Amino acid sequence: MSELxxxxxxxxxxxxxxxxxxxxxxRVPDILAPEGAERLTECxxxxxxxxxxxxxxxxxxxxxxxxxxRTSPEQRRALNEFLMRQAREDFSYLFEIYPLxxxxxxxxxxxxxxxxxxxxxxxxxxxxxxxxxxxxxxxGGADTQVSRFGPGHYLNYHDDLVExxxxxxxxxxxxxxxxxxxxxxxxxxxxxxxRGGVGLRPGFNCLHLFLVPRPHAVTxxxxxxxxxxxxxxxxxxRDKQPAA
Numbered sequence: 001m002s003e004l005x006x007x008x009x010x011x012x013x014x015x016x017x018x019x020x021x022x023x024x025x026x027r028v029p030d031i032l033a034p035e036g037a038e039r040l041t042e043c044x045x046x047x048x049x050x051x052x053x054x055x056x057x058x059x060x061x062x063x064x065x066x067x068x069x070r071t072s073p074e075q076r077r078a079l080n081e082f083l084m085r086q087a088r089e090d091f092s093y094l095f096e097i098y099p100l101x102x103x104x105x106x107x108x109x110x111x112x113x114x115x116x117x118x119x120x121x122x123x124x125x126x127x128x129x130x131x132x133x134x135x136x137x138x139x140g141g142a143d144t145q146v147s148r149f150g151p152g153h154y155l156n157y158h159d160d161l162v163e164x165x166x167x168x169x170x171x172x173x174x175x176x177x178x179x180x181x182x183x184x185x186x187x188x189x190x191x192x193x194x195r196g197g198v199g200l201r202p203g204f205n206c207l208h209l210f211l212v213p214r215p216h217a218v219t220x221x222x223x224x225x226x227x228x229x230x231x232x233x234x235x236x237x238r239d240k241q242p243a244a
Contacts, residue, residue, distance in 0.1 A: 004035065004036045005120035007031065007125055008031060011030075011031065016209070017134075017135070020209060020210075025211070027207070030205055034205075037205040040113060041230065043114050045228070045230060050096040050097060050098050051068065051099070052094070052096055052097075053094075053096070053097045054094045055092050057086055057092075062099075091157070092154075092156050094152065095148065095153040095218075096149070097145050097147055098114070098146035098147075099145055117232065121142050121234075122142065127139065130171075134169050139240075140237065140239070140240045141236070141240035141241050142235060142237065142240060143240065146231070147229075147230075148230055149218060149221050150229075151223045151225050153221045153229075154218060156217055157216070158216070159215050161213040168235070168238060169209055169211055171208070171236065172207070172209075172232075174200075174203045174205075175230045175232065176204060176227060176230050177227070179203065179227060179229065180226075181201060182224060184220050185202050185225070187199065187202075188200075188216060188218070189214065189215070194215070202229045212235065
């Protein structure tokens with residue numbers, strides 16, 4: 001199963017490197033060989049048990065799947081109203097996650113192909129690709145998580161810069177089969193002064209890369225969205241060792 005995931009041999013590495021150098025971000029279509037892309041998307045869509053994560057103004061909070069299933073509509077409305085008030089002025093987010101790094105450390109869900117994809121992210125082929133397009137030979141490994149955005153979910157303006165983590169480039173494997181522009185959920189980049197720039201629509205089997213720090217957000221997913229925005233995202237770091 002570990003050989004399920006391969007980079008598409010037709011990737012234009014030179015174009016990706018030029019885009020990162022010139023714009024600070026790049027979009028790589030058809031990043032994975034088709035069989036792996038299909039199987040990975042099936043896993044993200046049907047096999048993972050997601051938690052809900054949000055920022056309460058002080059720290060990140062996670063509602064585990066069992067607790068989430070017990071949450072009443074009234075409790076969800078109260079949380080949404082609290083977060084909407086907070087989001088008007090301060091950093092805020094609300095979306096679903098599968099904590100992949102934690103699952104790997106604990107050996108949880110080992111039968112799922114998401115573990116094979118985690119190994120692929122640290123494979124020599126993937127590391128060589130990332131080192132080449134960033135021009136950073138010292139990149140050693142990645143942190144990653146799975147995210148699922150549905151109606152009402154969002155991730156406000158931030159730049160991914162974290163103290164004591166030597167992040168070089170952020171990545172988003174976008175694995176959403178169908179997504180209309182009116183549904184929101186764009187990876188939205190901003191100029192340093194906060195003016196909106198390019199926005200990348202969720203897609204299928206696309207890799208979005210951007211250098212850290214970079215102001216960006218995931219725009220609000222609208223109530224009319226008829227799908228979930230599925231992605232595997234994280235950061236390649238100089239101070240991270242490859243996974244065993």
